[in-house]
Amino acid sequence: MIENIEDPLAHALVAWVSPSAGGRASGPPKAPVYAATSVPVLGAEAQMQPGWPAASEQLSILLQREACLPGGFWLCKLDFLVREPAMPFTRPGAVFLIMEGPKVVAGAVITDVLPKKA
Secondary structure, three states: OOOOOOOOOEEEEEEEOOHHHOOOOOOOOOOOOEEEEEEEOOOHHHHOOOOOOOOOOOEEEEEEEEEEOHHHOEEEEEEEOOOHHHHHHOOOOOEEEEEEOOEEEEEEEEEEEOOOOO
16 A cells, blocks of 8 residues: 655645545545546547546546645645656646546546656
């Protein structure tokens, strides 16, 4: 289990889907670093593809909560298990759907991209 994201790629604002709306039955994760599948939201045209988002390009995302904000939002460190395929989608304002299997459990909006540590 990963305990800390040492050199995050970005920060993101994360909104968890409630259990009653089809999110995680146990609510937001308790692990120090949450790993899941994510799908970048590319716009309305991409979302009209059959099977979207489950059939879209998927990236393994890592999230670590830094703060809980009003309304249940989380401010998180964000990274990917493999950064290179995620780089074209990683910019301030980019949106990712966080998935467990075919189910969307959260949405993340990148707030800032961090410089790589030397």
